[in-house]
Amino acid sequence: MSPLQFLADLLNPDLAFLPKALLIAVLAAVMCGVVGCYVVLRGMAFIGDAVAHAVFPGLAIAFLFSGSLVLGGTVAGVVTALLVSLFAQNRRLKEDSVIGIFFVAAFALGIVIISRAPGYAGSLQQFLFGSITGIPDRDLYVVGGATGAVLLATLLLHKEFVAVTLDREMARALGLRVLWLDVTLYVLVTVAVVMAVQTIGNILVLALLVTPAATARLLTDRLPTMMWLAPVIGAGCATIGLYLSWSWDLPTGGTIVLTLTAAFLLVQLLAPRHGLLPRLVTAGGA
Numbered sequence: 001m002s003p004l005q006f007l008a009d010l011l012n013p014d015l016a017f018l019p020k021a022l023l024i025a026v027l028a029a030v031m032c033g034v035v036g037c038y039v040v041l042r043g044m045a046f047i048g049d050a051v052a053h054a055v056f057p058g059l060a061i062a063f064l065f066s067g068s069l070v071l072g073g074t075v076a077g078v079v080t081a082l083l084v085s086l087f088a089q090n091r092r093l094k095e096d097s098v099i100g101i102f103f104v105a106a107f108a109l110g111i112v113i114i115s116r117a118p119g120y121a122g123s124l125q126q127f128l129f130g131s132i133t134g135i136p137d138r139d140l141y142v143v144g145g146a147t148g149a150v151l152l153a154t155l156l157l158h159k160e161f162v163a164v165t166l167d168r169e170m171a172r173a174l175g176l177r178v179l180w181l182d183v184t185l186y187v188l189v190t191v192a193v194v195m196a197v198q199t200i201g202n203i204l205v206l207a208l209l210v211t212p213a214a215t216a217r218l219l220t221d222r223l224p225t226m227m228w229l230a231p232v233i234g235a236g237c238a239t240i241g242l243y244l245s246w247s248w249d250l251p252t253g254g255t256i257v258l259t260l261t262a263a264f265l266l267v268q269l270l271a272p273r274h275g276l277l278p279r280l281v282t283a284g285g286a
Contacts, residue, residue, distance in 0.1 A: 025239070031150050033232070035188050035192045058076025064113065080103060083102050200254075237256060241260070
């Protein structure tokens, strides 16, 4: 299928789910791209995967009572993130240990809850692999509002997040409330992950959070540039991935992730300053 045919399908009233799927994918990619910059710089990649597990009990409860999966997942993720933030203040345990304990426990709780529901296997498959073409219309507004809220929060707290990311002890010395900044960042990551789970599923969600930011990190040494470049890369790859998925009848989430990975590998190879080929050429010339 040519890009023009894909555009025609996007404008086809009989395929109304397709532009909605594209919009959801782009919004999720933008949100994850911005938040993912802090995740990559802080070395917090593990938390993205952990949050995706933590939202499971909320999704399970929402499924049991026919409620909003987005709202249920967000509440569960935020509660777990708050618990991790509080317990991680005890420096005898490293943050990743606390994350591992609480988020895996939350996922286990979700498995127990959803196993009590008849016909849960289909819902579990959607959770694991995403169901971007089956997202209800109401969730479009939820994802749009969440994207606006996340972008506003990162804009208002950007300097504080950077200070905590670079040097936590110095941030404390400057009078910053490190605990509440940690909580806020965990909540933002949770919201971004819950929205992205619908797009590419629980198993693949880490790619949307980390890969665009990591790709942008290879292209620039300036954080402001990285902050806008990551969502652009994520949104572009989400669009291309959806196009390829629609053209060749491939799983949408997996195709988006493979597109993101291909972009990362291409940049890793060709990036002007940090790419493998330019460094080899420079070394050979020396």
